[in-house]
Amino acid sequence: xxxxxxxxQKILLHLARQTLTAAVRGEALPPLPADLxxxxxxxxxxxxxxxxxxxxxxxxxxxxxxxxxxxxxxEHAVDAALNDYRFEPVRPEELPEIHIELSxxxxxxxxxxxxxxxxxxxxxxxxDGVTLRDGLxxxxxxxxxxxxxxxxxxxxxxxxxxxxxxxDLWQKKRLEVFTYQAQEFHE
Numbered sequence: 038x039x040x041x042x043x044x045x046q047k048i049l050l051h052l053a054r055q056t057l058t059a060a061v062r063g064e065a066l067p068p069l070p071a072d073l074x075x076x077x078x079x080x081x082x083x084x085x086x087x088x089x090x091x092x093x094x095x096x097x098x099x100x101x102x103x104x105x106x107x108x109x110x111x112e113h114a115v116d117a118a119l120n121d122y123r124f125e126p127v128r129p130e131e132l133p134e135i136h137i138e139l140s141x142x143x144x145x146x147x148x149x150x151x152x153x154x155x156x157x158x159x160x161x162x163x164x165d166g167v168t169l170r171d172g173l174x175x176x177x178x179x180x181x182x183x184x185x186x187x188x189x190x191x192x193x194x195x196x197x198x199x200x201x202x203x204x205d206l207w208q209k210k211r212l213e214v215f216t217y218q219a220q221e222f223h224e
Contacts, residue, residue, distance in 0.1 A: 038143045038220075045074050046139070046222040049110050053085060053137050054224070056114040061127050066111065073107060081106025084179060084219070085113040086138040089131060095121040100145055100168060100177060100217070110139060138223035140179050142166065145215035153208045157189035160216070169196050170213035176200035180219050 041049070048070075055067050083106060084098025095117035099109055114137070118127040127135060145168060150156045160167060163184070168177040176199040178192065186192040194204035206212070 038141070038218075039076055040220055041076060041141055041222075045077060048073065048077065049083075049107065049139055050137060050222070050224055052107060053110050053114040053139060056111045057087075057118050057127075057135065057137065058132055060115040061118050061132060062129050066115075069107060077107045078105045080104060081109055082142040082144075083109045083113060084140040084142070085110060085117040086140065086179075086181075087117045087127065088136045088138065089134050094127065094131075094135060095124055096179075097121055098140065098142075100142065100215075102144070106141070136224055138181075138221060140166075140181070140219040140221045143218045145217040148214040148216050150211075150214065153211065156207060156214065157193065160189055160192070162187060162189060162192075164218060165216040166219055167192070167196060168215040168217075169193075169200055169207065170215070171200065171202060171206065171210075174200045174202060179221075181221060 059066050080102035082099040082102045084096060086093070087095040097113045097116040097120065099113070148159055150159050164180060166177060166180045168175060176196055178196050178199070183192065186195055193207045197206045198204050
């Protein structure tokens with residue numbers, strides 16, 4: 038993953054804000070500028086996180102690149118505002134209080150481990166985003182979540198619960214585990 042420059046970060050944040058505003062107001066999305074940097078037109082995976090007064094208000098993204106990064110950011114700006122099932126849609130009067138954070142992800146890599154007791158030692162707190170998969174169930178935490186859940190066992194417990202499984206599932210069976218890193222930037 039080629040890191041995104043400060044200028045490119047500003048472009049993505051500006052486009053996310055424009056997209057968010059138009060979507061919440063029910064307006065057509067603005068056209069993309071014709072002179073976007075090449076890196077923003079390459080396939081990329083991103084998460085858009087919305088907060089209001091420091092509280093999560095929406096978070097939606099892709100774990101794997103399947104479209105140009107700029108399109109991924111715009112799509113997830115709309116979905117974080119209007120389609121995150123955990124929250125009511127953002128209302129126009131909330132827009133001035135909404136803060137946007139973008140996370141540009143590296144491709145996920147499988148994490149090899151021998152048994153559940155080995156798993157916490159293989160995770161890099163504050164560095165790795167983690168995805169757990171058990172059959173059709175899957176959940177992920179961005180690397181930023183380590184700030185709220187710094188203890189590795191607690192992090193894994195909450196991730197299992199997010200997946201809809203018992204908190205201690207990771208201790209009872211071998212799950213598929215993937216890690217990735219993120220370049221995070223915000224308004």
